[in-house]
Amino acid sequence: MLQSATGAPGIRWIALPRRFAGVRVTVQELADRVRRWIRPGERRILGITGPPGTGKSHLAGALAAALGDRVVLVGMDAFHLANAELVRLGRRDRKGAPDTFDTDGYLALLHRLRDQRTGTIYAPVFDRSIETVIGSAIPIPAEVPLVITEGNYLVHDDEAWVEVRDVLDEVWYLDTPATERARRLLGRRRSFGYATEQAASWVRDVDAVNAEVVEQSRERADLIVQLDNEPTPLTAANLPRFTAPVTTPDYPRDPEGIKVVHFGVGGFHRAHQAMYFDALLARGEHWGICGVGTLPQDTAIRDALNAQDQLYTLLTVAPDGRETVRIIGSHFAHLHAPDDPAAVIERLAHPDTRIVTLTITEGGYGVDDATPDSALGLITTGLATRRERGLPAYSVVSCDNILHNGRVAREAILGYAARTDPELADWIAGNVAFPNSMVDRITPATSEEVRADVAALGIDDRWPVRSESFTQWVIEDSFSNGRPELAALAEAGVQVVEDVTPYEMMKLRLLNASHQVIGQLGLLAGATEVHEVMRDPKFAEFVDGYLREEGLPTLPEVPGIDLDRYCTQLLERYGSEAVRDTLERLVTDASDRISTFLLPVIADQLAGDGRIERSTLTIAAWCQRLASGVEINDRRRDEVIAAARRDEQTPGAFLDLPLFGETGRNPKLREEFIRARERLRVDPHVG
Numbered sequence: 237m238l239q240s241a242t243g244a245p246g247i248r249w250i251a252l253p254r255r256f257a258g259v260r261v262t263v264q265e266l267a268d269r270v271r272r273w274i275r276p277g278e279r280r281i282l283g284i285t286g287p288p289g290t291g292k293s294h295l296a297g298a299l300a301a302a303l304g305d306r307v308v309l310v311g312m313d314a315f316h317l318a319n320a321e322l323v324r325l326g327r328r329d330r331k332g333a334p335d336t337f338d339t340d341g342y343l344a345l346l347h348r349l350r351d352q353r354t355g356t357i358y359a360p361v362f363d364r365s366i367e368t369v370i371g372s373a374i375p376i377p378a379e380v381p382l383v384i385t386e387g388n389y390l391v392h393d394d395e396a397w398v399e400v401r402d403v404l405d406e407v408w409y410l411d412t413p414a415t416e417r418a419r420r421l422l423g424r425r426r427s428f429g430y431a432t433e434q435a436a437s438w439v440r441d442v443d444a445v446n447a448e449v450v451e452q453s454r455e456r457a458d459l460i461v462q463l464d465n466e467p468t469p470l471t472a473a474n475l476p477r478f479t480a481p482v483t484t485p486d487y488p489r490d491p492e493g494i495k496v497v498h499f500g501v502g503g504f505h506r507a508h509q510a511m512y513f514d515a516l517l518a519r520g521e522h523w524g525i526c527g528v529g530t531l532p533q534d535t536a537i538r539d540a541l542n543a544q545d546q547l548y549t550l551l552t553v554a555p556d557g558r559e560t561v562r563i564i565g566s567h568f569a570h571l572h573a574p575d576d577p578a579a580v581i582e583r584l585a586h587p588d589t590r591i592v593t594l595t596i597t598e599g600g601y602g603v604d605d606a607t608p609d610s611a612l613g614l615i616t617t618g619l620a621t622r623r624e625r626g627l628p629a630y631s632v633v634s635c636d637n638i639l640h641n642g643r644v645a646r647e648a649i650l651g652y653a654a655r656t657d658p659e660l661a662d663w664i665a666g667n668v669a670f671p672n673s674m675v676d677r678i679t680p681a682t683s684e685e686v687r688a689d690v691a692a693l694g695i696d697d698r699w700p701v702r703s704e705s706f707t708q709w710v711i712e713d714s715f716s717n718g719r720p721e722l723a724a725l726a727e728a729g730v731q732v733v734e735d736v737t738p739y740e741m742m743k744l745r746l747l748n749a750s751h752q753v754i755g756q757l758g759l760l761a762g763a764t765e766v767h768e769v770m771r772d773p774k775f776a777e778f779v780d781g782y783l784r785e786e787g788l789p790t791l792p793e794v795p796g797i798d799l800d801r802y803c804t805q806l807l808e809r810y811g812s813e814a815v816r817d818t819l820e821r822l823v824t825d826a827s828d829r830i831s832t833f834l835l836p837v838i839a840d841q842l843a844g845d846g847r848i849e850r851s852t853l854t855i856a857a858w859c860q861r862l863a864s865g866v867e868i869n870d871r872r873r874d875e876v877i878a879a880a881r882r883d884e885q886t887p888g889a890f891l892d893l894p895l896f897g898e899t900g901r902n903p904k905l906r907e908e909f910i911r912a913r914e915r916l917r918v919d920p921h922v923g
């Protein structure tokens with residue numbers, strides 16, 4: 237038996253110390269070492285130390301995940317003195333320094349962990365989200381062979397701390413470049429809700445000072461470890477390697493369990509419906525999804541998901557900056573219709589298929605656009621095949637931002653079926669449920685920054701998604717072939733109602749319509765992101781005015797919702813810097829968005845003699861941008877640009893576009909519009 241550093245008998249890692257100094261190692265390699273080191277019936281205590289932000293708790297968590305129930309984690313952080321005591325001692329402004337901990341308390345716990353051979357010892361835990369210690373939170377039964385403790389001062393050599401090192405069998409010093417540490421600390425501080433400047437000054441004036449203290453005693457550690465932070469490829473086999481704060485699916489992911497087929501596997505579906513099904517699967521409801529792409533460009537998502545067993549990372553971020561990271565596992569298979577349309581039909585006609593969901597954008601529902609290869613065409617053929625085989629019809633759930641999206645999907649599918657097989661149309665009319673649903677979660681397109689953030693968490697994901705934390709799904713209880721249990725849906729956060737209309741109107745006329753206000757006027761004023769626009773108090777007031785004085789008066793009562801509070805919450809959501817939603821995304825296909833979200837508000841306000849100036853200024857801003865020749869992404873591009881150019885010569889001509897319908901001819905609107913155009917020519921800023 238070899239001697240440990242303390243002189244107490246113990247097995248030492250002769251092969252490990254120093255050989256690793258300065259060498260990059262993976263968590264897996266370290267876990268293998270620990271596996272060989274621990275012995276049932278004996279107790280080892282491993283310390284992980286290093287400056288703040290170096291990744292100690294991440295490494296400890298990763299080891300714990302790899303080692304399972306053979307290990308318990310105990311943080312030095314749990315011995316933080318309470319804030320009130322720090323205030324009394326005059327040390328509150330440097331919380332985290334060596335003399336801001338109950339060192340003797342920590343030492344006493346380590347001695348008990350070392351010496352007590354029977355019963356269970358309870359350790360406290362430090363809850364970072366509330367910066368508070370919770371006592372007796374971690375049970376450590378005597379038979380647990382390994383305790384990992386991590387903290388800043390495990391090898392610190394001042395009088396108060398020096399003994400700690402001696403109670404530990406082995407201590408690793410985790411060496412991470414200072415710039416990386418500062419980046420992480422800043423992110424962490426901001427996730428606690430601190431403004432950027434406050435967060436930066438804490439990192440500079442407190443954390444960096446403590447880091448210097450920690451660095452001075454690094455030579456007292458047994459190992460200097462540099463973690464190989466190369467992100468781990470996201471695959472099912474690698475799931476156990478992802479540890480806190482990343483959560484992973486732990487339910488069976490068997491293609492036999494597919495009950496849902498989804499068309500249009502874009503960012504929103506992956507942040508929304510797939511997340512709800514992931515929550516349902518985690519609750520034991522076996523509703524797996526098969527994703528389907530129908531457009532040529534959908535090969536990109538097919539290849540990304542196929543390479544990673546259909547898994548992907550969902551990062552959500554709250555207005556106060558707090559993030560969650562979840563690997564979503566609800567997709568079990570993926571089909572690319574252009575490769576093999578028959579396979580898609582077979583999947584749809586499979587006896588287990590119960591629900592078909594869609595996010596194919598507002599433009600995907602044109603009756604005349606449906607062809608056998610389109611999403612609507614395939615869904616119709618799938619229904620025809622089920623009818624032939626005597627199988628019950630699946631429900632079709634549109635999750636696109638369209639008023640009465642279920643009804644619109646129904647009409648589009650019936651229209652297409654009627655053209656090809658009138659009897660089939662009758663069967664669909666009598667057998668297929670098309671519940672309307674309201675869906676909400678702001679989900680920008682995935683940027684390189686999102687990929688980098690996910691990689692920094694150790695996940696090599698080809699196509700992660702980042703969305704806001706807010707999410708809502710309200711759906712009518714109308715299904716032709718079953719649905720998950722109501723209680724499970726409620727637990728997962730899905731609201732099942734009799735009539736979704738008031739919820740749809742609220743969301744489309746407040747959120748989606750105000751997105752047009754922000755997008756059109758924000759771009760005209762030279763901004764690029766939503767939070768940037770909302771930082772301008774005049775602009776925020778303008779959006780608030782649209783919500784409360786133009787959108788809100790046109791709404792019916794919405795059961796269970798305080799509309800005033802909903803508006804306030806929208807403004808908070810838009811203000812979130814971390815979501816980084818782009819104005820360009822909001823104004824894509826503006827001709828669809830303005831006609832479906834904003835125009836109905838104007839029509840109702842005109843009918844009730846209400847205010848329309850902010851809505852009208854938005855349309856004027858759109859016209860002005862079009863006339864100026866900026867690049868736009870709109871399926872009616874040529875038509876809308878030509879109308880905007882005509883408007884330069886004939887004020888008001890823009891409103892003759894067919895998309896404005898009857899409302900475009902209203903004299904009050906035309907007058908207001910001409911005034912708004914003149915005003916924007918002088919000053920493109922609102923306020």
Ligand SMILES: NC(=O)c1ccc[n+]([C@@H]2O[C@H](COP(=O)([O-])OP(=O)(O)OC[C@H]3O[C@@H](n4cnc5c(N)ncnc54)[C@H](O)[C@@H]3O)[C@@H](O)[C@H]2O)c1
Pocket residue numbers: 499500501502503504505529530531533534595596597598599600601611635636637638675676677678679680681
């Ligand atoms: N992003 C959001 O914040 C959000 C929120 C609520 C609802 N939605 C709804 O989801 C839709 C998609 O948004 P996203 O952010 O996922 O966009 P996205 O660009 O990430 O994905 C769109 C998906 O739809 C497919 N698609 C587009 N047109 C299609 C068509 N004609 N037929 C079949 N498939 C088609 C694309 O191939 C892609 O898979 C929106 O148009 C909206 O109706 C989005």
Ligand SMILES: O=P(O)(O)OC[C@@H](O)[C@@H](O)[C@H](O)[C@H](O)CO
Pocket residue numbers: 598637675676677678679747748751821822824829
């Ligand atoms: O997705 P669209 O194109 O219908 O509309 C753009 C945004 O208004 C929309 O995506 C919102 O972000 C979303 O509806 C929030 O739930």
